Amino acid sequence: MNINIIKNTSRELELEIEGEGHTLCNPLREILFEDAHLTFAGYSVPHPLTRSARFIVRTDGKVKAINSFKKAAKKLIERTEELRTEFKKALKAA
Amino acid sequence: MKVTVLEQTDNTLQMRVEEVRPGLINAIRRIMLAETPTMAIEEVVILENQSPLFDEIIAHRLGLVPLKTNYDQYVVSSDCTCEGVGCHLCQAGFTMEVEAPEDGFIATTGDLKPQDPEVVPVSDKIPIAKLAKGQRIVIEAYARLGIGQDHAKWQPVSTMAYKMIPHVKVDTNKCDGCKECVEVCFRQVFEMQKDKAVVVDEKNCTLCNLCVETCDVQAIAVSHDENNFIVTIESTGALPPMTIFEKGLDVFRKKYEELITLLPGRVPKVTPKKPRAKKKALPKKPKKKKEPKAPASKTKTKTASKSKTKKKK
Numbered sequence: 001m002n003i004n005i006i007k008n009t010s011r012e013l014e015l016e017i018e019g020e021g022h023t024l025c026n027p028l029r030e031i032l033f034e035d036a037h038l039t040f041a042g043y044s045v046p047h048p049l050t051r052s053a054r055f056i057v058r059t060d061g062k063v064k065a066i067n068s069f070k071k072a073a074k075k076l077i078e079r080t081e082e083l084r085t086e087f088k089k090a091l092k093a094a
Numbered sequence: 095m096k097v098t099v100l101e102q103t104d105n106t107l108q109m110r111v112e113e114v115r116p117g118l119i120n121a122i123r124r125i126m127l128a129e130t131p132t133m134a135i136e137e138v139v140i141l142e143n144q145s146p147l148f149d150e151i152i153a154h155r156l157g158l159v160p161l162k163t164n165y166d167q168y169v170v171s172s173d174c175t176c177e178g179v180g181c182h183l184c185q186a187g188f189t190m191e192v193e194a195p196e197d198g199f200i201a202t203t204g205d206l207k208p209q210d211p212e213v214v215p216v217s218d219k220i221p222i223a224k225l226a227k228g229q230r231i232v233i234e235a236y237a238r239l240g241i242g243q244d245h246a247k248w249q250p251v252s253t254m255a256y257k258m259i260p261h262v263k264v265d266t267n268k269c270d271g272c273k274e275c276v277e278v279c280f281r282q283v284f285e286m287q288k289d290k291a292v293v294v295d296e297k298n299c300t301l302c303n304l305c306v307e308t309c310d311v312q313a314i315a316v317s318h319d320e321n322n323f324i325v326t327i328e329s330t331g332a333l334p335p336m337t338i339f340e341k342g343l344d345v346f347r348k349k350y351e352e353l354i355t356l357l358p359g360r361v362p363k364v365t366p367k368k369p370r371a372k373k374k375a376l377p378k379k380p381k382k383k384k385e386p387k388a389p390a391s392k393t394k395t396k397t398a399s400k401s402k403t404k405k406k407k
Contacts, residue, residue: 094099
């Protein structure tokens with residue numbers, strides 16, 4: 001994975017993620033929607049044969065866009081761990 | 095989040111996963127298909143090939159043989175200290191030497207002799223080449239860890255699919271017992287009981303809505319949950335489905351950890367492990383305490399009673 005930051009202001013973050021596609025971006029976008037300060041979040045994969053994606057996050061300015069992006073990634077890690085504990089619990093019960 | 099195991103065999107696992115966003119479950123599906131590593135034969139040295147098949151065909155067939163994977167012993171060859179040349183840390187060897195004793199002899203994966211007893215073909219009955227009497231094949235093969243994104247032979251699952259949990263309802267007051275829904279449904283969701291259609295296998299529904307369309311009196315309603323899923327994992331045999339799921343979660347987690355570290359500015363502390371450990375420890379601790387206490391009181395009744403009396407005093 002490699003990241004090129006195209007724009008990084010308090011309201012907007014635009015970056016290119018090399019070597020990743022829908023797998024990384026779609027859950028991130030979904031989690032970002034839960035952020036109350038978010039005004040826009042979206043990504044596009046410019047070409048299906050080149051592994052890269054372009055991600056844009058915009059906030060209302062009360063929270064830095066890059067911070068809500070990081071927060072979303074952190075939230076996702078936490079959810080994965082939650083799923084893992086629930087999965088282990090279910091296996092024990094079965 | 096809630097997970098319940100519905101069906102479990104050696105190679106399949108079906109579970110109900112509730113209160114999860116579809117994006118998360120889909121990303122995990124994509125990772126299990128394309129980014130969870132397994133072992134597969136990557137390099138074949140053909141020393142002798144008298145079979146009617148080209149060397150490439152035999153090599154390709156060997157590559158597609160699913161192998162039991164051992165994560166503890168092997169590393170991905172590009173990350174290995176040998177820098178991808180191939181050594182005992184990143185590859186497992188096989189040898190095969192067969193000579194057909196009679197016409198129509200079929201060389202199978204059972205003829206592959208593994209160097210590592212833990213990395214073996216899933217089945218020894220997979221055919222490789224049909225030989226005439228006296229034809230010989232002598233081969234050396236090397237298996238490496240890889241991911242499904244590079245080649246489908248490294249896919250640990252033959253199926254990893256999910257569907258939203260279906261809800262099928264029949265309004266018995268409206269149902270005129272025409273039996274059309276029973277006939278049209280190819281998943282046998284309905285059955286006729288006392289001249290009324292009754293839902294007998296709701297879980298089997300694929301949300302095709304054929305029953306809703308055929309019902310003339312609009313007695314059937316089909317809906318689904320957005321955040322609840324039935325997840326089916328079918329392993330190739332390379333790894334048990336439980337391990338594939340957990341390994342998939344590992345790969346998923348590592349992606350976001352890398353993403354956070356690559357971003358500029360302060361790295362937020364990701365410590366989901368700590369609260370998880372606390373949560374785990376809390377229900378476990380009392381259990382652990384209870385277990386040793388019970389046998390202790392049985393075997394050392396005297397000391398137990400003594401300590402009790404001391405406390406009372």
